[in-house]
Amino acid sequence: MGTLGLEHYLLLSALLFGIGVIGVLVRRNVIMVLMCLELIFNAANINLVAVSRFRPDLAGQIFTIFTITVAAAEAAIGLGLVIALYRHVQTVNVDEIHVLRG
Amino acid sequence: MIDLFWLIPLVPLVGVVINGLFAKRFIGSENFTGWLASGLMLIAFFIGAGAFLGLAELPPEQRHIEIELYDWIPAGLAHMNTADAGVESARFTIPFGFQLDPLSALMVLIITGVGFLIHVYAIGYMKHDPPDPGFYRFFTYLNLFASFMLILVLGNSYAMMFIGWEGVGLCSYLLIGYYYTKKSAGDAGKKAFVANRVGDAAFLLAMFATFFTFGTLDYDGVFAGAAQHYEVGAPLITMITLLWFIGATGKSAQIPLFVWLPDAMEGPTPVSALIHAATMVTAGVYMVVRSNVLYSLSPFTMTVVAVIGAATALMAATIAMVQNDIKRVLAYSTISQLGYMFLACGVGAYAVGVFHLMTHAFFKALLFMAAGSVMHALHGELDMWKMGNVRKYMPITHRTFMVGTLAIAGVPGLAGFFSKDEILWYAWSGPNGHPLLWAVGTLVAGLTAFYMMRMFLVTFYGESRMDPHVESHAHENPPMMTYPLIVLAILSVLGGYVGIPANLRIGPLATLHNNFDLMTWLEPVAGGHAGAGGGDQAEADTEEHAAIESVPLDDVGFARVAEVIPAEVALAPVLQDEEHAEDHTALEWTLMLISVAVALAGMGLAYVIYIGNPKMATTLQQRFSGLHRLLFNKYKVDELYDALFINRAKDLGVGLWAFDDGVVDGVVNGAASSTMQAADASTEFDERVVDGAVNGVGYTLWSGSGGLRALQTGFVQNYALIIVIGMVALLSAYFFGF
């Protein structure tokens, strides 16, 4: 299994990020899209905490706390928007929401 | 008092909080809101004046106070490219700090002083019957603007300047679009925002380059580093200064980014006076003067600045000659005067640029507010050909407008005369000066006198061409609006006596000069002074020194500039002259008399054409109809930009869409999607034809725009995919080391 280095964490984070991005791009349900965004946040957090451990700097952990704060705010606002949208068009399907079409 | 100067930008913020959040709902008094906003400006002015006087008590070399409130961005390591050791790491921290020195103290006084008068004026101007529900919003934005502008001038680093730079841009956008139900106002706001954004992008790039070069964004650090490590003409410095100047062309409406300022007149008149004449648009000039250490290291940039300034001044002045909307005339006049300021900076007379900035703030704010006063009294009429003989109804506005006109035209004894004359003098004799620049400047002085006199005469004299209904309601405005005009008129007369030209320092004027001289005051900042860089051997050249003794040229501080500029550039024709001060003075007198004569000729010509022989204007217009149309259409610059940039950007969008559609989607489901799109297209085609809304012609147009429409698929995830493609492309670029 070998010893653990920073690179293991970075690769884990990259994989999680990739899964999250694929989710954002392919799921048709707005709520699922938001959930996948949370995965991306988590990937970033793993990066920050791992780097904070392998470098003499606590800033990574502090930034993670801020990221979590922002993620919470994002989730609240995003879901509020979903509810408002659902009231309006009675759907959470992304493909049916295309009023921006030119 | 001087230790409290960091409070100055925070004072107007109190008004933002109270007026923005509570006033409308909980207090509901327009008087309260207006006077609160104005009162805070007055408080800020008093603190600023205290700081100014405190600064004046210190010896000149100590007039530099910094205070760092906290670490704004405590980030980690970043790359920088040191002059000696190649790429190294530097700790990237940006403190939220303020700095008080002669330049920022002067700017604070201009902003808060003129700002206070304009706030008071706005109370009267914005009062309507029935009340305008946006009244509270207006004063909130106005205070917010003042706060950002003060941060801009008081910040101690380029990052702090950038906060203010962006903040004033935002407030400008909000206030131009203040009447947001009017489409033209909204469009004007957007145009200003986009034009500024182009400049801001350059500003950002300049900041990156500066950090990469000097490892800091702090003024002192940057200037010290520049003075120590870089030679005159270093390409890196030239790049940085050019990028900064592009930023300045956006904010200060110079060629090529000036197009937004005339449209910005859609905002309420106090906004035009405060933001688009007196303060915000001068931010670019302030920035160049602040960075004068860097600019002086790059003769190429200096030449660019001077030439762009002169060209802008000439172009805007010619356009202003034929406009009929009084606010637009003033807008082009502002662009033209800003061009003068850049001309002064470009020839190396930074302090003179600031001098003109100050006098311009006085008389242009006055002119705008007087024009607004006329407009307010005439039911929003802006066309000068629907005015005439307004002086009968508005004596105070008429007199103050006259003072403003004479001041900007350069009539001896008024503020504009002194600063304009100084600029013209240094355009000839400055370190980077050239007789051609002087000639353009003098021509512009004549044009300025002409178009200002034209507007003044057509508006206030001659026969009344007012709508009878409007005329029956014409009246002088309440004191709240006229008093600020009177104060500014006084300043427009007296403002010039802080910078008396060398040849006029005789008798009482000499005493005045010895008591206070703006150029001497600004010398520690604008004199090419570099925080730690050795700039102390000001007397570089003995020959020059001889000239300096009799005519204290180093008052403008370019004796120090001369030190870093190669001799052939630095030694202006006059200084090379081994004769001495006699010729010097004689030349200065000659140039001064020529410029005064040109200005008077311009005014006289306007009088002859528009009052003496009213038919002549039409005749001339017909005879030179081609020229007139070109000027009237503002050289068709807007149309040119549409053709060059706006439509090209649209084409780029279509191209990108074609890539996305053809390559990316094609990988997946080329056949299916093209079938579906064809089906979609034919469905929409059917609908259009069946609806009968448009027929054949309509269809042609529609299919022509098909490419653009398809770019906006409306599917969020398509947009997201494009973003991800861009991200991967950037990552790959970094990966493969581009």
Add this chain to the structure above:
Amino acid sequence: MESLAFYILAGIILVSAVLMVTSRNMVHSIVYMVISFIAVGALFFQLQAEFVGAVQILVYAGGIVVLFLFVIMLVNVGEVMQLDYLHTQWLPATLLMLVVVAEVGFLVWGNGGALQASPAEAGAVVRALGGNTETVGMTLYTDYLLPFEIASVLLLVAMVGAIYLAKKEA
């Protein structure tokens, strides 16, 4: 031991994330998401960032998940599940992400181990700094006080905004 914990946790995180993205039933997705979040929290503990790990579990696995569940209750899930749930652009998306992962992998392993800090040194660093709550708290309330306050304002704004968006139109 340490690496065993890492591989187990990484496996849980990735498998549950994949299941979450591919699962048709949204409630199942939520369950997988909780598992993934808790595993990430455990990973933070393993990285000796105890405070952040606790926050992760409290805020994510506690707060945010409940929020999602509420919203799923409010919308009509039955109709949603009938959808052809995957977008047609899954192939380019997957390819792009493979490129990203390959590049990151190559970056961390492929260029001579510039990133490989030795674990012993790293352990000493963490001990010196103290990855614990006390140190984080001290730093948060001194060096990062202003961002901390701004974050609190952000949360307030988000709360007001969410309430405004979600309330029935008056």
